[in-house]
Amino acid sequence: xxxxxxxxxxxLLSACAKPREVMPGHFVERxxxxxxxxHRYQVFVPSPAAYAGKPALVLFLHGSGERGxxxxxxxxxGLGPYLRQHTRDFPALVVLPxxxxxxxxxxTSARVALAAQQATRVEFDADPQRVYATGMSxxxxxxxxxxxxxxxxxxxxxxxxGAVHPPRPERPSxxxxxxxGAADPYAAIAQRLHGMPVWLFHGALxxxxxxxxxxxxxxxxxxxxxxxxxxxxxxxxxxxWDATYADPAMWAWLFAQRRR
Numbered sequence: 001x002x003x004x005x006x007x008x009x010x011x012l013l014s015a016c017a018k019p020r021e022v023m024p025g026h027f028v029e030r031x032x033x034x035x036x037x038x039h040r041y042q043v044f045v046p047s048p049a050a051y052a053g054k055p056a057l058v059l060f061l062h063g064s065g066e067r068g069x070x071x072x073x074x075x076x077x078g079l080g081p082y083l084r085q086h087t088r089d090f091p092a093l094v095v096l097p098x099x100x101x102x103x104x105x106x107x108t109s110a111r112v113a114l115a116a117q118q119a120t121r122v123e124f125d126a127d128p129q130r131v132y133a134t135g136m137s138x139x140x141x142x143x144x145x146x147x148x149x150x151x152x153x154x155x156x157x158x159x160x161x162g163a164v165h166p167p168r169p170e171r172p173s174x175x176x177x178x179x180x181g182a183a184d185p186y187a188a189i190a191q192r193l194h195g196m197p198v199w200l201f202h203g204a205l206x207x208x209x210x211x212x213x214x215x216x217x218x219x220x221x222x223x224x225x226x227x228x229x230x231x232x233x234x235x236x237x238x239x240x241w242d243a244t245y246a247d248p249a250m251w252a253w254l255f256a257q258r259r260r
Contacts, residue, residue, distance in 0.1 A: 022049040024087040029071060030123075032115045035108065040071040041116040044083050044094035045124065051091040056255055057126035058094045059117045061135030061142040063241075064174075067099045074098045078136045078160075082245040091255065092130075095120045105135070105142025106177045113142070114150050129258045134158035136241040137209060141176055148178040148192055156197040156257035158250065161206055161240045163213035164189070186213070190220035197257050199229040201244040203236025229253075 025046045031038050046055055062074040074080065074096045083090055097113045099105060105113065121128065133154050135143040140162015147157050164176045164185050179185035198221060202211045211232060221228035233240055244250060 022047055022088075025050065025083065025090055026087065027075065027083075030116070030119065032112065032119050034112050034115050039097070039112045039116070041095060041097040041112075042071060042075060043120050043124075044090070044096070046090055046092060047088050050089050054125055054127035054130075056092040056130035056132065057117065057121055057124075058092050058254075059113060059131070059133045059146065060094055060096050061105050061113060061133070061139030061146070062096070062098065063135075063137035063139055067101065067103070069098070069100050071098055078139070078241045079134070079245055093120060093124050093126050099138075104173050104175075105138060105145050106173070106175075110142065110145045110149055113146055114153070117153070130155055130255065131259065132156050132158070132254055132257070134160065134254075135162065136160040136244075137162065137238065138174060140209070141174060144176045144189060145178055147196065148176075148189065151193060151196065153259075154196060155259040156199070156254055157193075158199050158201070158244070158254060159214075160201045160244050161203060161209050161238055162200075163209050164217070165213060167209045184220075186216040186220040187223070189217060190224050190226055194221070194224045194226040195260055197227040197229075199231070199250065199253065201231045201233075201240050201250075203233045203238060203240045205235065205237045206240070208238040 025044055027042050027044055030043055031040045060079045066073040066077055095117050097116045099109045103109050131153055133143050133146055140159040143157050143159040147154055166172050166174050179188045182188040200214050202214050218228055218230045
């Protein structure tokens with residue numbers, strides 16, 4: 001009996017000595033009220049082991065193919081798949097709203113994205129000096145849109161294969177509306193965001209959204225002495241997001257930026 005008790009005690013002590021399992025990063029659903037309507041969105045909550053202090057926060061804006069009302073499709077391309085592969089080591093909160101129907105990241109959808117970002121920052125006590133925006137294709141346009149609506153919120157931007165003007169005549173709504181009517185929209189964006197670090201990414205062979213606007217934006221930012229970077233993948237087509245979000249150098253640069 002004494003030997004059995006000692007064996008039981010040893011097992012209990014051994015169990016207590018095992019390290020506790022740390023919860024990996026995961027997605028949670030949230031909703032926010034804008035103009036009296038409820039809008040659902042997703043939040044990636046990082047593992048507590050992936051960061052120290054207050055977490056940074058990334059606002060991610062999806063592309064045209066992920067529009068809808070299911071609050072799921074925005075996880076299927078771009079940053080969502082990358083987060084699923086890095087649930088244990090991605091060190092930041094990520095807000096993933098969704099554009100309904102055939103809307104763009106303008107007007108209500110842009111304000112929903114900003115409201116979701118703000119609600120997430122408050123709920124999860126994110127670092128207000130380390131809030132970033134990134135988006136792909138339609139979301140690249142949206143990155144400029146939300147940044148100009150609330151420039152005081154963001155520490156840096158990463159637009160991926162986006163632009164300023166509609167990519168083709170049959171889709172005039174896909175544009176950055178904050179510079180509608182500006183004589184030089186590229187200069188207008190650079191002047192309004194000249195103190196914000198920006199890193200643009202695009203595929204040189206993109207046949208969906210031309211690199212033209214990004215070239216003009218980079219030149220405009222440089223003209224005002226703004227901190228701008230530009231990466232163009234020589235053999236890349238429209239999908240520049242997989243390479244961008246898999247690039248450790250991009251994330252290291254982004255998380256090093258703080259709001260001035």
